[in-house]
Amino acid sequence: MPPMSPWSHTRREGYADDIDFEIKGQELQFVEIELDPGESAVAEAGAMVWKDAAITMQTVFGDGSNAGGGFMDKLLGAGKRLVTGEGLFTTVFTYQGSGKARVSFASPVPGAIVPLRLADIGGTLICQKDAFLAAAKGVQMGIAFQRRVMTGLFGGEGFIMQRLDGDGWVFVQMGGAIVERELAPGEELHVDTGCLAALTPSVDFDLVSVGGVRSMLFGGEGVFFARLRGPGKVWIQSLPFARLAGRMMAAANGGGHNRGEGSVLGGLGDFIGGNR
Numbered sequence: 001m002p003p004m005s006p007w008s009h010t011r012r013e014g015y016a017d018d019i020d021f022e023i024k025g026q027e028l029q030f031v032e033i034e035l036d037p038g039e040s041a042v043a044e045a046g047a048m049v050w051k052d053a054a055i056t057m058q059t060v061f062g063d064g065s066n067a068g069g070g071f072m073d074k075l076l077g078a079g080k081r082l083v084t085g086e087g088l089f090t091t092v093f094t095y096q097g098s099g100k101a102r103v104s105f106a107s108p109v110p111g112a113i114v115p116l117r118l119a120d121i122g123g124t125l126i127c128q129k130d131a132f133l134a135a136a137k138g139v140q141m142g143i144a145f146q147r148r149v150m151t152g153l154f155g156g157e158g159f160i161m162q163r164l165d166g167d168g169w170v171f172v173q174m175g176g177a178i179v180e181r182e183l184a185p186g187e188e189l190h191v192d193t194g195c196l197a198a199l200t201p202s203v204d205f206d207l208v209s210v211g212g213v214r215s216m217l218f219g220g221e222g223v224f225f226a227r228l229r230g231p232g233k234v235w236i237q238s239l240p241f242a243r244l245a246g247r248m249m250a251a252a253n254g255g256g257h258n259r260g261e262g263s264v265l266g267g268l269g270d271f272i273g274g275n276r
Helices: 071-083 149-154 213-218 241-252 267-272
Strands: 020-024 030-035 040-044 048-051 055-061 089-095 101-106 111-117 124-127 132-136 140-145 160-165 169-175 178-183 188-192 196-199 204-209 224-229 232-237
Touching: 020 111, 020 169, 030 040, 030 089, 030 111, 030 132, 040 101, 048 055, 048 089, 055 101, 111 178, 124 169, 132 160, 169 196, 169 232, 178 188, 188 232, 196 224
Parallel strands: none
Antiparallel strands: 020 030, 030 101, 040 089, 040 132, 048 101, 055 089, 111 169, 124 160, 124 196, 132 169, 140 160, 178 232, 188 224, 196 232, 204 224
């Protein structure tokens, strides 16, 4: 039997919350989820691209995992989503017909949609804010607080990151190309603070200085690296959306990063370099 593509999955018997899916596209991806009768998927509000007509949709407070709880439970779940950069509401898509039906969700930024079965990574994923796109119903979305003050101030994600708990499939969006690394116990990896997309809770996340004053001022990498120490898994993104947005804003205001073109000659250099 050929190896399973990481961008598609066929349901395996005996697994709760197991859904069929396929991720399509390259830089601008969308995930297509196939639902059996009675199955549901939950997604960020506004993420849907298309669905079969037999699939119903319901907007709910929070992540839909506490559908049987009271109003305060739902309000608390919605509040957690709000402080991690998400909206108060998610949309639950449920299929009650016969046979199979499909619904698809798209990432709003250039990059990749990464499918992860939480049961395979210990049941919890810590990720950047706004990373959640969609999941099998039952996945809980919460808050992960930074344990260290310096990490919260300068770690690129602030004091609050997103925490996803459960045993089903979750689809997270990351910018640019994605690298997954498995860190052995004690193994360290230094990552640009904005390029850290996700990690498992067993990974120790701290900051380390980039080096001397010259490196801090002129190295272009900021003052700190994210220091990740195993054991555990980490996911690294090559193009954080905040960096892309910053470049676009700078270019729109006439102050784009040209990596040296025209830096000495000023406006004349920009004209020669084709930037005017």
